[in-house]
Amino acid sequence: MEAALEFIPGGTVTSAKGFSAGGTCAGIKKSPKNALDLGIIYSKAPCITAGMFTKNNMKSAHVLLCQKRLPSNAIRALVVNSGCANAGTGKQGINNALSMASSTAERLGIAAEEVLVASTGIIGKQLPIDSMVSAIKTIEVSPDGGHTLARAILTTDTVTKEAAIRAEGFTIGAIAKGSGMVHPDMGTLLCFLTTDANIEMDFCTRSLGQAVDISFNMVSIDGDNSPNDTALLMANGLSGKEVITGKSSQASLFQQALNEICIYIARAIASDGEGAGKLIEATVSSAASIADARAAARAITSSSLVKAAIHGNDPNWGRIVAAAGRSGAEMIEAKIDLNIGGICLLKDGCQLAYDRDKVVRLLKDSPVAIELNLNLGEAKATAWGCDLSPEYVTINSEYTT
Amino acid sequence: MEAALEFIPGGTVTSAKGFSAGGTCAGIKKSPKNALDLGIIYSKAPCITAGMFTKNNMKSAHVLLCQKRLPSNAIRALVVNSGCANAGTGKQGINNALSMASSTAERLGIAAEEVLVASTGIIGKQLPIDSMVSAIKTIEVSPDGGHTLARAILTTDTVTKEAAIRAEGFTIGAIAKGSGMVHPDMGTLLCFLTTDANIEMDFCTRSLGQAVDISFNMVSIDGDNSPNDTALLMANGLSGKEVITGKSSQASLFQQALNEICIYIARAIASDGEGAGKLIEATVSSAASIADARAAARAITSSSLVKAAIHGNDPNWGRIVAAAGRSGAEMIEAKIDLNIGGICLLKDGCQLAYDRDKVVRLLKDSPVAIELNLNLGEAKATAWGCDLSPEYVTINSEYTT
16 A cells, blocks of 8 residues: 555645645735735635644634634635734634635635635734735736745745645645644644545545644644644545545545645654754554553653753653653553663663663754653554754744834 | 731741751762752651642652651651652662661651652662762751751752741741742642641641642643652641641631742742743633633643743733633633733733833833733632743753753
């Protein structure tokens, strides 16, 4: 099955059949000058569309709007901006989100109800809706516009997050933005997935849920989630193949492809966390339950003390075990094995005589692999995060100023 | 009632009748040279003693030992070291903790079972027990030795945390250490409370639980708790007054005194968080339930983004509301009021035209008071934390190296 999937070099959200995209500068971002901050994804055919959203009780206007419209079998477009979150903006925020949708619909010659909306950026400010409406009128979408849109959705990200994966019969493309305020549950601020696969609506919802659970929900940058976190899967069926349901022979191939592209993007988000120098990949195995494995893995990648130690190339294994201990996962100290970068530091809960200099050297390279074996059961989970650097604090002290 | 309580200037853990303490250098801490790192609290009379301990599934040897011995009506002493946590140390760790107790008992001429043990410092290293046993033999305890012990228990703390509070009929003294790995539940690494009040065992346990709940469990430095977190209340009854039970007329006065000293110490710990420049005091009021109020207040003081914004004197109110939203507390955006430093920024969920420069100026001073009114119910809770600075990361990148 593995061989049937391949990542497309230079792939992006417009790699699947029938999708086009474009972006422009609406002046929402103050710097750099003329930065892209607004864009559109457009599908030639209506899309079966599912979404996963933040669990934060403060929800941005776009999340409220999308939750109302999804799941749907009639989505044609998405309009998205960066630089302003349109969260904490009350009724005016909702009206602005509706204006974004209707302007986009007018531009594309479709109905306003066929358009989804997304925003990311500073919380608590109103969108400069007039200049955005004017800017939307000028956006040109094209089949290779995914790269432009990938740039338009970034905030403090340093690189775009784009990928596409191809299998016999369908392609899935994706773009995302991450960086700050990234934490389970909904470990990404924004991820847009598009596919030409012909999938049925129930399967669309369930497969997105499963993929998000093992990818974005296992990413932590700083322990905060945001009012805006959103993952969307738009499927336009233009592959022309038979419809895929949960029972189809193609179902597991589609799920595998979706999982792989989501994990690829999740790793890219963690690698590019604010101020991050390296990716941390923590795998907890032989846990008593999958909930325990997930909780322990996420606690390790979320711990400020673990993240700071890894920033300093410090094999401070006690902090890793303490973080797992704090997660609530069942744990018997005398059974634990711990590897860092493939080197065993703890066996049956006892520290081994390991080559400290070698581990310090390994910690200098990204990714840093942490493997904690609880030796209690059969469950396993992987979480991703990044080191904590003084730059993270600097970036986040100065964000609105 | 308020007037009946007063803090004793220069008060400490030996301020109550019959308690003495002392400390020495056992060479556990590597720097500075000759740093105090070992000490004893001794009571002339056996103490009714209760303890509250970390909820981390990784528990230090001393926590396991104390949990076995408490509650008790026959505790006479406590031996405590800094520089090494004696956690992640297996059987040898337990044996070393027992050796600490028996050496202390021998030194004081009491039974080993009458001695409690506590440790703080680096996880995963064995105690240098031989030099500790030798050092214990030299410790002199005295009625003003609390100040020495307060220094001996510090790790990355920059100042001692000491206080004593006096009421008609009894005195309560305390020392504590905090700084890193401080998070609910059990927001302090170590806090030792002593009193000459004549309290009954059940009331001792319950009153400590109540005080810890609204003080140490509401403090967060970095979101990590430790395998060592411990609060102990030792009551030797030497006030000679009538026994206080939950039903006594004195019960509420004692509870109030215990609450006040614990909150005083909790604030001191938060103010001295690693790399901290200022204390953050977040009060959530009119919440639907006390659980909601507590969760929202703690989420605000735990948020890396809020903490970094406050470090940068940035009135980024969106992060405060988003943190509360993430806590799971019931919240209706259109009902929220938010004050920073007494200035109202949000009313009924809408941003007011506030004097931004004035708020920036207020944010430069410690403490920073955040008041979030949910306008849903009657519950109220306060949490304490500190700003997040680049120094925090530097300190925690270099801790074991």
